[in-house]
Amino acid sequence: MTRHHIALIPGDGIGAEVLPPAQQVLDAVGARHGIDFTYATYDWSCERYLREGAMMPADGLGQLRDKDAILLGAVGYPGVPDHVSLWGLLIPIRRGFRQYVNLRPIRVFEGVDSPLRAAAPGGVDGGVEFVVVRENVEGEYSEIGGRLNRGTPEELAVQEAVFTRAGVTRVLDFAFGLAARRGGTLTSATKSNGIVHTLPFWDELVAERAAVHPGVAWDQEHIDALAAKFVLDPARFDVVVASNLFGDILSDLAAAVAGSIGIAPAANLNPERDFPSMFEPVHGSAPDIAGQGIANPLGAIWSAAMMLDHLGHPEAAKDVTDAIAAVLAKTDVRTPDLGGGATTSEFTGKLLDLL
């Protein structure tokens, strides 16, 4: 029996509605594969912020430090500025635990309509199935910058993007390694024609790491053209590596192309395993539907599958993604965001039947 101690951070809104389904799936698949999960739940959220003035306690990272992984629902609440919930919880965890890879798989499932006419159901054989590898701890999301001449007609704001050789190299090596394991190609997102300091540096490092991974075919595209190709020819991509901002944009766009933001998962990985990694659905806290019990649990469940994989249980992970594929392909039970009329728990129940 393998044991894993998991930190659960439900967060706000539908975050609290999608984690219990993920836990049920983990327990069910754990029972079959001899994995025993225990959980510690943290109420860190915008509600806590409104109550106590901070998203998490001062020693929050210390409390998470000894867990095997973190499963997060969603943060964000009307009345709490987004930058508070982000910089008070999500970004400190990503940075403090050196989760420098944000991995976002994209797959068009049979039974889910992509908004694209041409997108075929996913799978290795020709359909849309690719991964965005996003740099997760530096780049354009930087605290460096400020304002000059505040309140005057001459006011201006500056913001510094910082790309380090060490930070870019490690995420590129992860992406090249992943492309090698998948037997696929790597596409680098750039904009070195317009952004003339950081992105030419990124391009140089891509060429440098490509030389170290000679077995991987790679190319690069400017972010504007790449966004267009995500719509025009998504099946052509395999592993896409991008800076923090570009990866954020591309992964949301890709989730839309795949037919639902409600299904897309994300893994914030510390590949060295010096610290716990964090798994979270791409969707947000969705205050508009919170409390109705109709949130799509698949984003959280797929995130849990990525966690299983990271913890060394690829077969258990595959059981979960197979069950996701099955419930979508073989039943018409689904939540309203996917055009169905099921509740979160009906949808989860059907998936558990198929697991």
Added chain:
Amino acid sequence: MTRHHIALIPGDGIGAEVLPPAQQVLDAVGARHGIDFTYATYDWSCERYLREGAMMPADGLGQLRDKDAILLGAVGYPGVPDHVSLWGLLIPIRRGFRQYVNLRPIRVFEGVDSPLRAAAPGGVDGGVEFVVVRENVEGEYSEIGGRLNRGTPEELAVQEAVFTRAGVTRVLDFAFGLAARRGGTLTSATKSNGIVHTLPFWDELVAERAAVHPGVAWDQEHIDALAAKFVLDPARFDVVVASNLFGDILSDLAAAVAGSIGIAPAANLNPERDFPSMFEPVHGSAPDIAGQGIANPLGAIWSAAMMLDHLGHPEAAKDVTDAIAAVLAKTDVRTPDLGGGATTSEFTGKLLDLL
């Protein structure tokens, strides 16, 4: 008889193949509306760069200064780094002539298949028809930044984005004004949750200018969610205003959603008319198809229509966009990028018949 003296910069690749069709259309519509066009052609291009070491002569802007407008084909050539062609020609003209608005209309035409299942042919009544207003002279495209510890393991690159109150305010006022004239809504692209200095400033200025234009309904979306909505619900947009980088990404994405990058036009506007404005198709120089005579001329022709509008001839401009709509809706003559087998000149000829 109104006279206009136009600078033509064919540039590279298919740039030289799409400007003559635009000129033919201008001459035809000019004859009908009593407008007399004269042209001065400049060979500024990557080929010139390879020959003479500069994209344009040192007094290039001086030579363009007295023209009524500039029509540009495309720049970019294999072997010449993109940042050379951009910073040696396009950006100096945009910045030197204070073309601080980059206006990019999007329309799904009848007869052109959008890659989206749901996108209906354009028009005021419910279809996809909107405009991206891109800030064009500051923001993320900045020369400020550099490298530290070059060649060492500690190497890093920084890049500074600069947003000024004056620069943001004028493009917002243009966008609010346009939304008011269209009787539509304004959507602002932001990412103030992740980018914590420049984009919160942008958001504040949007709220400030909204107060000055109380008749215009507006909202804002983070760039990741906005890119997703361009795919999921493009018909919901009317005027979208964005920073230099975000506008670049969104306008290419929107052109893809509309079914062809080959049709999309751009106007680099100096709204005060202190300097000539510049009109250019969104597509690039396309070295892969250059020289075959099969480039889609509609991007250049629609750009010429935007120029007519800017020069004070809205009826002439409408004749041209009506002819574009007609050739697409009523004939199956079209270039290979639109699924047809026609040459550039056959496609242009058919459009001229319908003009």
